[in-house]
Amino acid sequence: MPDQFLYAIEVTINGLMAGVLYALVALGFVLIFKSSGIFNYAQGIFALFAALTLVGIMEGQVPFANLINAIIGTEIHGFGWSVPAAVAIVLTIGVMVLLAIVVERLVLRHLVNQPDIILFMATIGLAYFLEGFGDLMWGSEIKTLDVGIPQGGSFWIEENTAWLGGDGFYGFFIDRLDITASIIAALLVTGLVLFSQYTKQGRAMRAVADDHQAALSVGISLRFIWVLVWSIAGFVALVAGIMWGSKSGVQFSLSLIALKALPVLMLGGFTSIPGAIVGGLIIGVGEKLFEFAIGPMIGGATENWFAYVLALAFLVVRPQGLFGDKIIERV
């Protein structure tokens, strides 16, 4: 096989892996949008906040340490212990559920029946609040996150694929973190689909997404479902936060992955879980292949804008996305 072709395959595989991570972020948006019609601008910050909290708990940091020190004049920074990753993840899930309850009580409850744009604005406010709150709670320095996910290229895959090409080809380079992320994302999505199709709460979630008044009349508590949905979105944010945080450190730029989710959503549709996955994969593969094939001709750095151009093209042809609900007005 010609090496050039093999490289294209490698690029495609890596694109798929990157796409899974995009999809993971997009999933959090879809969940909330489907069940409450809210575009949650804060989803990216959710991922950052979850990752910050996870690192903080693992390293035994004292929350609000800087604030406490500044007020009382103490010099505390850590409890001096470290918490195993598994325990810290469970505790962080607890924090995200708590966050969902607070959001429902302080924000959503007061904005029932308001136009969508008001709720959208509220999530922008939430994003900025949470960004500052996260810094205040855990500090703003860049942190490394290591929950024990293997990193670096997989030698096994490299050794066993080297024979495909000639002397200049050393086998496919695929990061083990990406492989792990793909497996976890697949499990997460399967779990979510099963949950929404086959459980009582899943059915109630779909009902609330469809019609609030009808949902109330069949005995569904809107508040409970909102807390549930925002908790799940918080959990998905945590998973995304762990994956991206392990890859490139926990810092503010983590929240910008939300921007990568936008074109994914336009492509896949705001209301479709499979759409988020397929959209993520298309964007991932598309931007990597474009960079590989066309990039050198036009000076590179195409990954920054390719996704948005692709999404724009889609908006023209298919505004509801690949899998989104078609908008038909009966006249």
Added chain:
Amino acid sequence: MLDGATEGYTTADGRKIGGVMMEMKNITLRFGGVVAIKDISFDIREGEIRAIIGPNGAGKSSMLNVISGFYVPQEGEVWFRGAPRPAMRPFQVAQQGIARTFQNIALFEGMSVLDNIMTGRLTQMNAGIAAQALWWGRAQKEEIENREVVEKVIDFLEIQAIRKTPVSRLPYGLKKRVELARALAAEPKLLLLDEPMAGMNVEEKEDMSRFILDVNDEFGTTIALIEHDMGVVMDLSDRVVVMDYGKKIGDGTPDEVRNNQEVIDAYLGVSHD
């Protein structure tokens, strides 16, 4: 005709009507300065078909919304099964066994007919999230039992042919029927119908009337309904409350109400001279 509050009565066609199930005591509902319901009291007895009629804007739907918890009255009490009901949210009322339909149809448009009717069973499902995840067997058994009830309702309302159809594709008359099916799936003690026959043609109205009578007859479900079609109301109901401008102007059997001068005036108009 009615003696004690707990004693029932027997209808002309020989059906036994039980004691008071729900009692509205001096209900007043205001929206800002507008009084939608003004000091109204009436009761609904076990097993009866109770109609609420009146001209447009009389406050009938508001009354139904008070019963189902969508509106909270400023004054008055709602008694259910012999005890005053605390302020409740609509979903809590539904969990008490009170199901309803809406004047403007509130179905889950994106779901199939079957899924819509299944949501009616939500109040009957007890397995929690953890139980459903860990104890798959029990959740499945529950699902099967619920499915059986739903299939029975589907047969009963003769909508087998459209069970897999997305609701958004159905014509108006069938949507009304699916909404009734969803309410019935909850196996309610009290069924509230807000204009179940509005906008239907004669044939559809006859079907719907038959279903309402059959539900009452076969399952013993107590029904409170709002309807504009006088002929239908007089044929279906055991007792009728008449409202006008938020006030109660008549209460009794269809015959009593028909001969009530105030009711005649409200419907036909009266000359003020």
